[in-house]
Amino acid sequence: MKLQEYLKTFNKFSDKELEDALSFFYQEKLKKGDFYLKEGQYSNKVSFIESGLFRLFYQVDGEEKITLFFSEGEFMTDYFGYLTQSPSVRPIQALEDSTIYSIDRDNLNQLFNDSKNWERVGRILAESAYVTSVHRANRLLHDDYDTRLSTFIKESPSLIQRVPQYMIASYLNMTPETLSRVKKRLMQDKLIKHTIHKSL
Amino acid sequence: MKLQEYLKTFNKFSDKELEDALSFFYQEKLKKGDFYLKEGQYSNKVSFIESGLFRLFYQVDGEEKITLFFSEGEFMTDYFGYLTQSPSVRPIQALEDSTIYSIDRDNLNQLFNDSKNWERVGRILAESAYVTSVHRANRLLHDDYDTRLSTFIKESPSLIQRVPQYMIASYLNMTPETLSRVKKRLMQDKLIKHTIHKSL
DNA sequence: ATAATTTCTTGATTTGAATCAATGTATTCA
């Protein structure tokens, strides 16, 4: 999806509102492995992903815990760091070559200030970030291992194909060994037969 | 804190904006044990807690898992249900006699529509709900048991006095037995000597 | 004040996922 179409899904903008906004965004291209945001940097922009895939993770004594994936057609940022204006403890790294369009904090704030419609977009984005976050937290805290995997497969079938299994394990808060065993169990029970092509 | 003071902390409102808003809020009083929101009901209001204490929880096969406490000086709602407009799976119950001021969804939307300042409050509330949610999720997912308890004591000393220990256990995603043992460990290590008066 | 109930503690046992370790299978890159 293109940025302009995406913006239009949030609100009815005047031509001027849309033009003003688009003029603030600038293109960036990242190669697989590049960091969109490094640990310790400040998160001062928000980016629309035109194509590609990223992971937001953090390190806890050497281990990398994946918190979130971002893929094409979504806004990406370390939103926690962005909102709290604290140095990021959650680097964001490209898992594929990617093309994104970014807007800096100051320009985004200017949009918010200049236009009620944009202020509304800010609210809607915050609200949906909240819903996503709660949803994920409830999953990880209260669902058992089998449910966690099968729900993930149902909700994010494309990621199964694009992301190494050990990263999915990390995202689902389990070890790679456990994920492998859970997967085996589910396949024996024929619960996920058709969805995991990659490994069949 | 009073509602009016609280609202002023969010933004510079004109007298009219403030009056319009206040006229929408209505007082409610709940007794300990009363439900602010029952399972299956729609969450269609937001309330400011002038005094009292509530828990938001949900049931998973008979067990009650506490997700959040709300206390005086805060806004309360099942925000997930409110935003998704789905029947609540997270009842909210008063843990103490409480006085609250509520505003219904339609009126809140009207404020948002009529005033950019109020739209901004909507954004700020969503943003801070997001920060809280992520913060809590990271705690529960990645901190060990001792850290979970000692952080809670540090951040919410008053709740330790007001809430039965088994509810805190639930909030921290552990069993009451485990919490009891963690507490004992921490006290032996003198890490929390002065903070848990209740049980000393 | 005493009984009843709720909440908390402590010990013994079970359990299921993490860890450790090895082997097998894919991808990547000269």
Added chain:
DNA sequence: TGAATACATTGATTCAAATCAAGAAATTAT
């Protein structure tokens, strides 16, 4: 294409928290 590296599976063992089970302490009601 073959070697090297990264990733996935499988088995054996360990371990920490859940569960089970009493009993003790605190709170509430009469």
